[in-house]
Amino acid sequence: MDFGAKTLGGGGSQSQISLTSPAGVTHNVNSFSYAGFSGDASVNLAPHMAGSNWTGTTLKLSTVGGVTAGAASIDVRWDTGFGTKYGGPVSGTLGSAP
Numbered sequence: 176m177d178f179g180a181k182t183l184g185g186g187g188s189q190s191q192i193s194l195t196s197p198a199g200v201t202h203n204v205n206s207f208s209y210a211g212f213s214g215d216a217s218v219n220l221a222p223h224m225a226g227s228n229w230t231g232t233t234l235k236l237s238t239v240g241g242v243t244a245g246a247a248s249i250d251v252r253w254d255t256g257f258g259t260k261y262g263g264p265v266s267g268t269l270g271s272a273p
Contacts, residue, residue: 176244176247180208180210181208181209181210181243181244182206182207182208182209182210183204183206183207183209183223183234184204184205184206184207189203190203190204191203191204192204192220192224192229192232192249192251194251194253194261194262200226200228200253202224202225202226202229203224203225204220204223204224204225205223205224205225206223207223209236209243209244212236212243212244213243214238215235215236215237215238216235216236217233217234217235217236218233218234218236219231219232219233220232220233220234220249228253228254228255228256229251229252229253229254230252230254231250231252231254231260232249232250232251232252232253232262233249233250234247234248234249235247235248235249235250248264248265249264249265250262250263250264251263251264251265
């Protein structure tokens with residue numbers, strides 16, 4: 176997250192989503208801006224993913240303490256193409272780096 180530019184990715188950074196089991200896949204999340212979002216907002220990540228099987232994967236950015244995207248949760252969904260979907264929700268809050 177680039178909080179100054181309000182983008183996910185870009186500026187030489189790279190974001191990825193990986194599933195290690197049972198699918199064993201990793202794909203990049205293409206850079207996009209969340210500058211137009213306000214309050215708590217959700218975005219479908221599938222159009223921003225390098226792979227095509229991420230249908231239903233959503234990223235929710237929440238405002239925490241006045242910071243846009245101060246917390247985030249992602250609901251990862253990876254479709255095998257045969258009707259089986261893997262993944263689930265993951266969340267985190269912006270904190271101080273060590």
